[in-house]
Amino acid sequence: MRSQMFSQLVLIQLLTICCRINEVVAANSSKCLQDQKMLLLQLRTNLTYDSEISTKLVKWNQRIDCCQWQGITCNGAGQVIGLDLTDELFSGSIHPLANLKFLSLIRLDRNNLSAPIPDFFLDLSNLTVLSLRSCNLIGQAPQKIFQVPTLQTIDLSQNEMLGGSLPEFPSNGSLQTLVLSNTGFSGSIPTSIENLSILSQVDLSLCNFKGPIPSSMVKLTKLVYLDFDRNSFTGSFPSFKLSKNLSYINSARNYLTGISSDWEGFENLEGLDLSNNSISGPIPASLFYLPSLSGLDLSNNKFSGQITELQNVTSPLTDLDLSANKLEGPIPEFFFELHDLLDLELSSNNFNGTVQLKKFTELNKLVNLDLSHNSFSVDTNISESELSLLPQLNSLMMGSCNLQNLSFLKNQSRLSMLDLSNNKLTGEIPNWLVEITDGLLRFLNLSVNQFTHFQEPYRFGRLNFLDLHSNLLTGVIPLPPRAAAYIDFSNNNFATMIPPDFGNYLVTAWFLSIANNKVIGSIPSSICNARYLEVLDLSNNTLNGTIPPCLAEKSNTLKVLNLGKNNLIGNIPREFSHNCQLQSLDLSQNYLTGELPRSLSNCTNLKLINLGNNKIRDTFPCWLRNLSNLCVLALRSNGFHGNIDCSRGSSNWTALQIIDLASNNLGGILPRNSFLELNAMTVEPAVAHSRFDHLHFESMSIRPIYYQDTVGLFLKGQNVTLEKIPVFFTSIDFSSNNFVGDIPETIGDLKSLYLLNISHNNLKGQIPPAVGNLKQLGSLDLSLNKLGGIIPEKLASLTFLSFLNLSYNELVGMIPRGSQIQTFAESSFIGNKGLCGFPLNITCKNNSAVAPSEPEFEEEKLFSMTEVYVSVMLGFVVGIGIIFLPLLFSKRWKQSYNKLIDGLILRIFQQQDQDGRTSKSISEASRKKAAGKSRGSH
Secondary structure, eight states: OHHHHHHHHHHHHHHHHHHHHHHHHHHHHOOOOHHHHHHHHHHHHHEEOOTTTOSSGGGOOTTSOGGGSTTEEEOTTSOEEEEEOTTOOOEEOOGGGGGOTTOOEEEOOSOBOOSOOOGGGGGOTTOOEEEOTTSOOOEEOOGGGGGOTTOOEEEOOSOTTEEEOOOOOOTTOOOOEEEOOSSEEEEOOOGGGGGOTTOOEEEOTTSEEEEEOOGGGGGOTTOOEEEOOSSEEEEEOOOOTTOTTOOEEEOOSSEEEEOOSOOTTOTTOOEEEOOSSOOEEOOOGGGGGOSSOOEEEOOSSEEEEEOOOOSSOOOOOSEEEOOSSEEEESOOGGGGGOTTOSEEEOOSSEEEEEEEGGGGGGOTTOOEEEOOSSEEEEEOOOOHHHHTTSOOOSEEEOTTSOOOOOGGGTTOTTOSEEEOOSSOOEEEEOTHHHHTTTTOOOEEEOOSSEEEEEOSSOOOTTOSEEEOOSSOOOSSOOOOOTTOSEEEOOSSOOOSBOOTTGGGGOTTOSEEEOOSSOOBSOOOGGGGGOTTOOEEEOOSSOOOSOOOHHHHHGGGTOOEEEOOSSOOEEEOOSOOOTTOOOSEEEOOSSEEESOOOGGGGGOTTOOEEEOOSSOOOOBOOGGGTTOTTOOEEEOOSSOOEEOOOOTTSOOOOTTOOEEEOOSSEEEEEOOHHHHHTOHHHHSOHHHHHHSOOBOEEEEOSSSOEEEEOOEEEEETTEEEEESSOBTTOOEEEOOSSEEEEOOOGGGGGOTTOOEEEOOSSEEEEEOOGGGGGOTTOOEEEOOSSEEEEOOOGGGGGOTTOOEEEOOSSEEEEEOOTTSGGGGSOGGGTTTOTEEESTTSSOOOGGGOSSOOOHHHHHHHHHHHHHHHHHHHHHHHHHHTGGGHHHHHHOHHHHHHHHHHHHHHHHHHHHHHHHHHHHHHHHHHHHHHHHHHHHHHHO
16 A cells, blocks of 8 residues: 555656656747747847857857747747846847847846836836846836836846936735845835835845835845945834844945844844944844854944953854944953954954953964054063964054064964054064065054164065054165055154165055155156056155156156155146146145146146145136136245136136135235135035045055145134145135235125135225124134224124134224124234224223224324423423513514424424324334234244
8 A cells, every 4th residue: 555655656756857847848949939039139130249258149040949049048839038148248229128028037237238227128017037237227217117016036236327216115016136236226215115025135235325224124024135235324223023034234334323232033144234334332242142143243333331241152253343433341251252253353442451462362263353443452471382372363453552562473474464553662673574474464554653773684575565654763765665555654764865766666656655754855756667656745854856747747647746845946847647637736835936837737636736835926827727626725925926816717616615825926806706606615514514524535546545635724823734624624815915905795605614814915995794694704814904994793793703803904983892702802903093992992982883083092192292391381481481571572572482482382293293103103113014924924
């Protein structure tokens, strides 16, 4: 009986297998319908492709059944149901597909459609898979494409020019895979996404989605893969407690603020990346008990407090990154029980105490270790036997760990990256540091220590990255390693010439800085052999000679050129490349002469131009107004002349946030429209401050390069250097020129302006009340002009104003009472003859807003002094009263007396007039002296 049943079961299984084989054979040997073949041939005719690259289209032979063609699948009836032309690299129209009505699967990945998504896809009633990855799609994706009832997989990823948004999803949708990564999709995720009950894979990374991640997604119990990386999602990350099959979660680089404290039950979760958000609170302890979690990245958040000390942790974690948070307390002991760890990153927190180096002998699989920038010290006292038990690391980052010696590294023979910056290391840089790895070391950062010299002869091996800035190094500038891409020798005490062949060692260099040393001599022309150089900073030395012309010619690769604060002479090189890539040009504080080279207008990517404190003589460079990215234009203390009216040409200075033209010979009126064109200063302050960043150059070549731009300004009466230039900081300085006329009312439109200095000019008229609209104004200097009228009441509403100078003008009236203005010192208002009220020691008459003018004070003074002199004279006359009697009777005596008195009175008034002139000339001399001193300080 059992034998008979077994035989029957075997027979049934054999029949089933035979049936399935027949189906497969039928599907692959079906006779292709003629109309289907003709449509496919029409499709091929429409497409342009390379026959040497193609592996499918090139083999479509019309003498062969089209169901046998590469990339084609048919059903039993000979109808085309599958089309896979992935990687054919074709271009052209795919419209013939509209008539292949039975298509179920379409894969056209990595071709060049260069068109919107065709609407005919919506009419394919059997469509289950649509994959158009990296097809150069453009326009807006039709929302209905996501509502095709049969669709199970849609992949539109890697189409950066494709936009769109997600629709409301119908109930019982069939979608299982939704991939839109690296596209322009935006908007929010609709709560109706919960209707996609069998959805298993969601990839919305590198899009523009925003708003909260809908809590309704927690109902998606089939989820396996979830990627929301690099969007603008806000709020808390949902718990997804019901999605027990989740194996990967990535919601990094968003604006999330919270996560669940309970992660129990995620038995299959292997990777969790929530880095680069704003998540606060403690790190959930349950994460360290997940049985499958091998990668955990919570870096660059706001996690705080101590990590709970846990017992019996058997986590399989291999990668743990908690860097750049606010974690504190000692490093938890259970971290040293994570025996599978390959990568441990704890940098930039507030961990404290002392870390014993020997504890890391317990992590014998560790490959990468980053302990930099915490508040602890690393105790490197370790026995020889324990030293050999330390894991052999590829990367060791121990910046700011209070290290005082290097000996613990002598067994680390596999190091490729070593960062010992900002420690207490002194003396000689030994060669063994490079040699122990037998040429493997590529990255070495010894910056911010107290090293004084190299072991001679020094050897750098095959280093790609060498950072020695901010030490005490002296002697000859070392020749860099030939393979170096990044070299930083800045902030040391090198006081020799740059070797003539220095540039021959920069063949692969991207970054070179020898700034802030005492380097002498000229810039060697060999430096132009660095054909990949993006950043060259030789500033703040005593270099002399001319600028090598080849540096301007190299501007097709150079992004940052800083030669400021040297003794360079001659003209700025004339020939900047037609393909100029410069973003930052600083040649300030040299002795450069001549005119600006007109080829500088080729450098349309320039964000900063600083040519201040030279001897350049030229008209105002209106021809630079095509630089739409320019943020800083500093031309102070040169010989620029003429007016600044550029109204004849269109302006693109929409990004300009700092303009410094002080201490030149510029003149004419201040053009009304010039202020209206400064769009970066007209934005609302709240919008401006929302972009918190600093002006910088950033490159992702080989290793990320971050170069911080700086600029010098005359701020609040003194010279200052902005070591970091906030993108919202705005400044206008036209001081110490020859501008005339009124201050344009349009200046009041610069709502984000922080600093305004138009002092030391010949401006007249009234202070425009619109200045009171500059609510962000922190510094205002209008001194030493000819401005008249009263101080506008609206000026009193500038609550951020911390520096004010209205001195030496022709202002009149009372200083506004009970206002911010009255908190400034008397020196802010002196030299205005008609100004009265606190803080000036001049009382306004009859509580009137108009005080007596200075001539009236002079007149009062004159009369009071006259009375004194007359009294003295009369006393004198009485004293010699004996003379009076003859006066009454003798005509000759009367004439002689009158002549005497007239002479006395004339002498008195002559003395008064001379006193007045002397007082006025002293005042004028003081004014000129103050002007001269102020001009000199500029």
